Amino acid sequence: MNMYIPPEYEVVRDTERCIACRVCERQCANEVHSFDADTGKMTADGAKCVNCHRCVCLCPTHALKIVKSDDTYKLNANWDNQTINEIYKQANSGGILLSSMGNPKPYPIFWDKLLVNASQVTNPPIDPLREPMETRLWLGKRAASIERDEKGRLKNTLAPQLKLEVPVMFSAMSYGSISYNAHEALARAAQELGTYYNTGEGGLHRDFYKYGKNTIVQVASGRFGVFKDYLEGAAAIEIKMGQGAKPGIGGHLPGAKISEDVSQTRMIPQGADAISPAPHHDIYSIEDLRQLVMSLKEATNYEKPVIVKVAAVHNAPAIASGIARSGADIIAIDGFRGGTGAAPTRIRDNVGIPIELALAQIDQRLREEGIRDEVSLVVGGSIRSSADVVKAIALGADACYIGTAALLALGCHLCRSCHAGKCNWGIATQQPDLVKRLNPDIGYKRLVNLVGAWKHEIQEMMGGMGINSIEALRGNRLMLRGVGLTERELELLGVRYAGENM
Amino acid sequence: MYIDAYGMESRALNDAVRACGEHSITIAHCIGQRYLGTALSDKALSIEGTPGNALGAYLNGGSIRVHGNVQEATGDTMNSGEIAVFGSAGDATGYAMRGGKIFVEGDVGYRCGIHIKAYRENKPAIVIGGRTGSFLGEYQAGGTIIVLGLHTDGLPIVGNFCGTGMHGGEMYLRTAQVPARLPVQVRAERVAALPEDAAALVREWCALFGREEGELLRCAYLRLTPDSSNPYHQMYVGN
Ligand code: SF4
Numbered sequence: 001m002n003m004y005i006p007p008e009y010e011v012v013r014d015t016e017r018c019i020a021c022r023v024c025e026r027q028c029a030n031e032v033h034s035f036d037a038d039t040g041k042m043t044a045d046g047a048k049c050v051n052c053h054r055c056v057c058l059c060p061t062h063a064l065k066i067v068k069s070d071d072t073y074k075l076n077a078n079w080d081n082q083t084i085n086e087i088y089k090q091a092n093s094g095g096i097l098l099s100s101m102g103n104p105k106p107y108p109i110f111w112d113k114l115l116v117n118a119s120q121v122t123n124p125p126i127d128p129l130r131e132p133m134e135t136r137l138w139l140g141k142r143a144a145s146i147e148r149d150e151k152g153r154l155k156n157t158l159a160p161q162l163k164l165e166v167p168v169m170f171s172a173m174s175y176g177s178i179s180y181n182a183h184e185a186l187a188r189a190a191q192e193l194g195t196y197y198n199t200g201e202g203g204l205h206r207d208f209y210k211y212g213k214n215t216i217v218q219v220a221s222g223r224f225g226v227f228k229d230y231l232e233g234a235a236a237i238e239i240k241m242g243q244g245a246k247p248g249i250g251g252h253l254p255g256a257k258i259s260e261d262v263s264q265t266r267m268i269p270q271g272a273d274a275i276s277p278a279p280h281h282d283i284y285s286i287e288d289l290r291q292l293v294m295s296l297k298e299a300t301n302y303e304k305p306v307i308v309k310v311a312a313v314h315n316a317p318a319i320a321s322g323i324a325r326s327g328a329d330i331i332a333i334d335g336f337r338g339g340t341g342a343a344p345t346r347i348r349d350n351v352g353i354p355i356e357l358a359l360a361q362i363d364q365r366l367r368e369e370g371i372r373d374e375v376s377l378v379v380g381g382s383i384r385s386s387a388d389v390v391k392a393i394a395l396g397a398d399a400c401y402i403g404t405a406a407l408l409a410l411g412c413h414l415c416r417s418c419h420a421g422k423c424n425w426g427i428a429t430q431q432p433d434l435v436k437r438l439n440p441d442i443g444y445k446r447l448v449n450l451v452g453a454w455k456h457e458i459q460e461m462m463g464g465m466g467i468n469s470i471e472a473l474r475g476n477r478l479m480l481r482g483v484g485l486t487e488r489e490l491e492l493l494g495v496r497y498a499g500e501n502m
Numbered sequence: 503m504y505i506d507a508y509g510m511e512s513r514a515l516n517d518a519v520r521a522c523g524e525h526s527i528t529i530a531h532c533i534g535q536r537y538l539g540t541a542l543s544d545k546a547l548s549i550e551g552t553p554g555n556a557l558g559a560y561l562n563g564g565s566i567r568v569h570g571n572v573q574e575a576t577g578d579t580m581n582s583g584e585i586a587v588f589g590s591a592g593d594a595t596g597y598a599m600r601g602g603k604i605f606v607e608g609d610v611g612y613r614c615g616i617h618i619k620a621y622r623e624n625k626p627a628i629v630i631g632g633r634t635g636s637f638l639g640e641y642q643a644g645g646t647i648i649v650l651g652l653h654t655d656g657l658p659i660v661g662n663f664c665g666t667g668m669h670g671g672e673m674y675l676r677t678a679q680v681p682a683r684l685p686v687q688v689r690a691e692r693v694a695a696l697p698e699d700a701a702a703l704v705r706e707w708c709a710l711f712g713r714e715e716g717e718l719l720r721c722a723y724l725r726l727t728p729d730s731s732n733p734y735h736q737m738y739v740g741n
């Protein structure tokens with residue numbers, strides 16, 4: 001017996017406005033809308049609706065809205081509808097619950113409890129419209145020995161660096177989990193913005209080698225698409241040890257999503273599952289990690305920085321300390337709200353820790369150990385605005401990764417159904433008819449708009465603080481104050497309570 | 503070109519190999535230098551001694567011959583080319599190989615051939631003369647692993663957890679005994695003789711190491727293949 005699960009959302013159509021043009025019917029890959037020839041009217045089956053708002057946005061007369069269904073089980077603060085429905089789903093199928101995008105649960109968001117300083121009277125603000133305001137920065141190892149050649153000139157002993165015009169990069173999203181057009185938009189935007197996008201663990205499509213200077217390629221346990229040209233074509237190489245949305249869980253792209261093109265890019269057969277388990281079975285220690293870091297450097301003639309990406313988990317500071325000693329140039333830390341194309345619900349919603357706390361503690365630990373300059377820190381999961389970026393940098397990050405925010409710019413409406421592969425916005429899908437809905441010419445401009453606007457906002461906030469270079473904001477926790485935080489939280493974040501003096 | 507590696511640091515040795523314009527390079531007195539031959543595509547390296555970890559990582563063509571044993575992670579993510587070890591190999595040999603061939607005269611350690619995958623004309627192959635440690639061919643997604651079992655220490659031909667998570671490719675074990683605790687999604691069947699492509703690999707192995715091929719080609723093998731290439735198909739329910 002399959003228990004009937006009432007739909008979560010209802011499609012409401014204003015019949016006065018609806019002209020039965022059937023746009024919604026064509027736009028919905030979930031086949032919610034249909035036309036009833038007998039009555040000449042549109043009907044909708046809310047049970048199939050994932051609330052992606054595609055129809056709402058495209059309806060020419062704005063006749064549609066999606067509302068939360070008010071059907072409810074007997075109200076219960078412990079057993080809410082969602083919890084009960086999940087039990088029914090599992091009893092119906094025997095399956096592991098699978099979700100996508102970031103953790104939607106109401107955990108505290110520390111960004112929203114941090115406030116940024118501004119200068120008044122004695123230390124005047126700087127007007128970014130008048131004065132140069134530097135958002136450019138470099139990622140990589142800063143610690144270098146001073147060596148001179150035989151003529152006494154300084155030798156360049158600095159490790160390779162990544163130059164960013166703005167402290168925001170696009171985080172790892174593989175071709176396969178997102179579409180070709182989404183990748184093209186990200187790559188072109190990264191190029192125009194002077195920043196980087198990240199291939200994820202899905203290989204690099206032949207067409208995108210031309211964006212190599214703005215590309216970070218990923219190496220995960222399955223090594224999909226990893227070969228000489230891939231490594232050499234990139235600006236930096238990221239070893240994926242973990243991901244914020246599913247710490248301790250690997251990637252698994254079902255065979256059904258491995259189209260001809262995706263198979264070529266990943267360099268695996270079409271239709272077979274692509275499994276990259278959480279553990280790298282050749283890495284059981286920092287020494288083993290060092291071996292992979294060094295073999296990648298060796299393969300690319302020590303010309304490219306190597307990033308090690310880990311999920312923010314309980315031991316994050318100790319792990320980061322190990323990574324800083326592994327030869328890696330950059331550590332990327334992904335918080336528990338990071339997005340994903342598919343993750344077991346229980347993992348996404350219950351594993352990992354907030355990025356704010358992980359970042360503050362990692363920066364602190366690396367400084368205490370005198371190795372902060374051995375690595376740069378990049379944080380993600382989730383950075384939602386330029387204010388989050390400013391706060392992250394003040395807490396100790398060098399730069400941020402954005403994933404969900406970038407997809408939102410491309411049209412994503414956070415329906416959290418990426419795992420179904422039928423993204424009506426042409427992002428998390430490989431269906432050609434859906435992919436072509438995302439126009440990369442428009443998409444890349446929207447990304448440039450978003451990050452460009454953030455850059456201006458960052459400059460304004462920096463100016464307000466009287467800081468004219470992003471590097472001077474890094475780890476400057478005196479620029480932050482907490483509100484609504486406990487003594488312990490303030491201590492872990494290393495910030496004072498609002499109202500406390502310098 | 504001849505390089506005496508005695509006392510050389512890994513990086514200096516690798517730089518010397520990279521800088522060398524000649525096709526054939528002989529490295530003598532190798533003692534544990536790592537990452538030798540990384541991502542090379544057109545050289546013939548001949549190594550005497552014991553190279554360190556990650557020999558021939560990302561190898562993209564050409565050949566590496568080692569007259570001695572090799573350590574861990576030989577041929578990691580190798581794309582094409584050939585590595586021949588006139589001795590035994592350590593753990594994680596051929597990790598995530600996508601193409602090319604690895605021939606080992608003696609035994610290999612744990613986690614040999616895990617994550618190996620085939621892609622179009624690239625069909626990775628690992629042929630092992632002796633026996634293997636545990637976790638042989640874990641997550642194997644393609645390619646061929648052959649274990650000849652010519653070892654004489656009486657241990658089983660493969661260790662525990664052979665083929666866990668295997669979802670493509672094939673293994674041939676020269677034994678009648680099905681590996682202990684073979685996962686349910688891996689099928690084991692006896693084949694009276696090797697199919698031609700596998701036999702060709704065994705002939706290559708014999709030619710390299712100067713062994714008689716007759717007996718090795720005439721006998722029966724145990725063939726391991728996955729039941730399905732989508733092993734996790736039914737595990738999930740959308741939420
Ligand atoms: S799934 Fe999307 S397009 Fe389809 S009815 Fe729901 S909101 Fe509209």
Ligand code: SF4
Pocket residue numbers: 052100101407411412413414415416417418419422423424425426427428
């Ligand atoms: S990418 Fe597409 S499927 Fe995924 S949450 Fe956004 S709109 Fe929904």
